[in-house]
Amino acid sequence: MEVIILAGGFGSRLSPWTSHVPKPLLPMLDKTLVERVLDLLPFNEINKVIIAAGYRVKDIETYFNNLDLEFEVIVQPEEVPLGTGGAIANCRKHITGTFLVINGDLITSVDISSLIKHHRNSKVLASISLFEVDDPTRFGVVELSEDKKILQFQEKPKLEDALSNLINAGTYVLEPEIFEIMPKGAHSMERDVFTKIAPLGEMYGFEFKGYFVDAGTPSSWLESCRTCFNDNRWNSGTNVDGNWIAENCVISDSEVKESYILENCEINKSQISNSCILSNSLIESNCILSNTLVGENVKIGKGCNLENVIIDFNSIIPDGWKQSGGMYQNQ
Known part of the structure; x- marks a missing residue:
């Protein structure tokens, strides 16, 4: 299976750090942020990782050229901002079948193998990870049926209008046929694609427990460091x-x-x-x-x-x- 890691942003909320180092390569404890994402992958099921990158692409290419990994890594440049959907479509030439997409700044406990298994059993176009939060207003929210099909997809609602407290947790399994539904050029996967296929019964929701942090701001960077530390996601260094x-x-x-x-x-x-x-x-x-x-x-x-x-x-x-x-x- 191929994996697309979405890492096309400038990381402006972590400026001025990101004026020196692209966000995917910032060190979080003893690994870079993007390696934290790679740690989630079931290596026995993955043969290729495509990093959709839009900023300091050469730095990312150089870094991965010097790593010894169990799978091929391709850095796919994003010449202009394409949004989440456009970035996925930009990687289409590397996709040969069912594929995985992960937002490149997530610290999460989602079980990728279980997500893939449930997707294959569901026989839908798209399966997405879901996480329950107290305040869903900063996220894409879903309404879920009893059989875990996503009935509606709602992007960043007001609290009083939210369909539920289950949010899109940034990890997807997709069938290649989804490319035929995606518009050309820059677009949002969440607003322009998921909202169309959810009413058709073509989306499965995979709920998980544990943690979900978007490491995109100074405060969430610190929360992500704390999460990795508390979950013993580090091999060097010392707990003092x-x-x-x-x-x-x-x-x-x-x-x-x-x-x-x-x-x-x-x-x-x-x-x-x-x-x-x-x-x-x-x-x-x-x-x-x-x-x-x-x-x-x-x-x-x-x-x-x-x-x-x-x-x-x-x-x-x-x-x-x-x-x-x-x-x-x-x-």
């Missing part, structure tokens, strides 16, 4: 008092809580909570960091107070700097 700490880090006389610190970092006499610090960064004494993303090769001066900030790579933050929200860009 509920924090994930990579190799060659020096943490002196500091209070660190629920944070994720990559290799070769140094933290001195500071308080760090719910933050992610990328490699080769230095935090001087008497700093307070909370809900903050620190880029690579950053130096934070003494006595800084940073809350809900995303810090650019290679930044040098002066002593005493205070900031709440927004980004700190390298000067």
Whole structure:
């Protein structure tokens, strides 16, 4: 089976990090984000992965050329933004039969093998993973029949209008005949295709429990790190008092809580909570960091107070700097 990973966005909500590294290659604990998606795949059922990429394509190609994987990886460029449906259609030449589609920024516990099995038994055009949430207003919502067929597909409804609390969880199994239904050019799979085939009884809903996080914003990036850490989805690094700490880090006389610190970092006499610090960064004494993303090769001066900030790579933050929200860009 072929797999399409949708990774065509610019990752602008994680800027300025993504001005240096495409979002699929950002490190989440000891693996890149896209490798977190690959971890979901049942390798014995997969022969080819197509990454639909639209930003810094050469970086992604170079990265995968240097990996030894059990399946072929093809990076399919997206010259202009095509939407989710257009990106899938752009990969059509690589598809030979039933295929899998996964959004490229998901941290999820969905069982892909079970999804594929249920799809094959259902004999429909499309099967999608479904996850129950308290607030469905940011997602595509479905109405499900007793036999798990999707009756309606509703994109980002108001809370009072939502058909249910079951949302589209970003993983699909599709039959190649679906290409004949898809419009040409840029379009949305959710708005332009699923809404057409659901009333025809050609969509199956696969509910799963566990977790589902879209790692597209600073807050959800931290939630994704926490989810991977708590689910032991890491092979290197150490659990130190509920924090994930990579190799060659020096943490002196500091209070660190629920944070994720990559290799070769140094933290001195500071308080760090719910933050992610990328490699080769230095935090001087008497700093307070909370809900903050620190880029690579950053130096934070003494006595800084940073809350809900995303810090650019290679930044040098002066002593005493205070900031709440927004980004700190390298000067």
